[in-house]
Amino acid sequence: MGDPKRQRKRYETPSHPWIKERLDRERVLMKKYALKNKKELWRHETQLKEFRRRARRLLAARGRQAEVERAQLLQRLNRLGLLPADAALDDVLSLTVEDVLDRRLQTLVYKKGLARTIGQARQLIVHGHIEINGQIIRSPGYLVLREEEDTITYSKTSPFAKESHPERMVIEQAKQGEAS
Template identity: 55%
Template sequence: MGHPRKARKKYDTPPHPWNAERIKEENRLVAKYGLKNKKEVWKAETMVRRYRRDARYLLGMASEHTGKEREQLLGHLVRTGILNEGAKLEDVLDLTVEDVLRRRLQTLVHKRGLARTVKEARQMVIHGHIALDGRKIDAPGYIVKRGEEDKIGFYPSSPMKKQIEAAQDAE
């Protein structure tokens, strides 16, 4: 079970540390999504790996119990926005790391236009300027669910919100 106060590692490290293609791809993802370090890429890779492993297991098994598990896996992926409505279990095998990275709060803050760059979006999230449905979220790696996507905004007492409103009033 492990120690209750010591969290388990949520990622797997690469099997070989000096693979040039992997390093280039990780650097590209870190730059594109404004990540802090490669550990965040590894977390996303581990999530995708686990989803794909579960899908392979469910595709190989045929029983009434796996039908319920299929629905649960697909429901989870659709709710989180990683897959679209009406997706099949075979679509889980086509998931990529970028599918998971696109659902991060940091990325969606940038996509919605609340920040000019992904790095600025990360800083705004960490400093507590961003809220989801009025709740302050200060984790840039928070996976935003499909229903929460339109509730992203500034925290009500954020000085950033006041500055932006003042700038809009001046125009």
């Protein structure tokens, strides 16, 4: 049967725990994106650091393998919706953690108007009311691919799928109120 794969931390904690500027910045992001805890924020910051580290290494590298890796990195970031198709490697260095947080399923559900608040978007996802390509996703931190973005809907088995659901009516009225 073999040994199970070792679970590793997917985030790096800050080097110093009490830097006021960082704490203030994190507090604003936690509230804006309705994150459960700092670990979620640190995970996306670490992901961004890894993209930027690879880009810096590839900017300095020469050769055919470096070209292949450059194309793969840019293609990956394009698929995630973080960069446009015609982006250069320098554009990777200008990405911010907010760019990554904007690609979370939780944020996109809110921006598409499927939820009144970003907190409600998180609840709908965790409770299994949201699907992508017919597949229920229960992770609010799921990074949505560019081609999946248009397929975010209410789950077919969810009560929210009915147009007559009371909460759907409230959400629709809120949308119309914002439009006028």
